[in-house]
Amino acid sequence: MTDRETHQRHSSPPPGPIPAIPSGRKADPVWSTMRREHGLYTILETAQRLGFGYEPNLRASRLTGKGGILAVRRGQEAFLYPGFQFDEPGGRMLPAVQDVIRLGRRMGWTDEQVALWFYLPNKALRGKRPVDFRDDEEKLIGTAEKDMAGVS
Template sequence: MSDRDTHRRHSSHPTGAIPSIPSGKKAEALWRAMRQEHGLYTISEAAERLGFGYGPNLRAGRLTGKGRVLAVQRGGTFLYPGFQFDEPGGRTVPAVKDVVRMGRWAGWKDEQVALWFYSPNPSLQGKRPVDVRDDEEKLISTAEKDMGGQPGASAPQAS
């Protein structure tokens, strides 16, 4: 399955907006922070960083085959936010994987889920979800509150 197929399968049109999630120039600042802090990687870069020693098609399949990772489209290219990976272990951070699944179930696009991770959150006393990604209980409860835990919950605008 190609990056584009995976992205289409796991993306939908936004159903609304959460006011605390920026769009436009503010969203661009979040994308820059994401790239600087954790990286936004092509499929080959992500596979290399995670130690997948296969050819490009097998790397893509390993990352996207089960649809458990975020694949965001930026500038016509699919990129994989680095915050979702446990680099030494070469796996997806379990709590992040759960939030990705929850966001998709609620109808959020991958770009919206990625922006949610980098937006200051009142439930976390202004911290960003990415800052507490290793605290599974806190991350999941915040995501459930924000994503509604049901299809069609309000999603941030990804510009």
């Protein structure tokens, strides 16, 4: 399965509006923050950063083929992979982030919406962002479950 097929499969419209997630130009400042803080990388850059080598290889292809990795579209660019989802020294997906990605997709969220959610201040986290709680699995997943199910 190609990146495009994987992303299209995970980018079907959600069942209802998700008002807390900005879209279009309103989301630009959030994307800029994401790029600045953790990066938005091509598949080749992702493979290099995670130590997969300098060419696309089987491990990088498996990450995208399984659909367990966020792949976002920014303008006319190819798919980009937000850096916040990786443990760079370990070359692996952060388990709590991967669980949130799966949850978002089950709830009908696009990869872009899930990625943006991580960077928005959250009332349940006392105004902090979910991306700042990537190592607190219980808090991150609990917050995601409420937000993605539309529970206040």
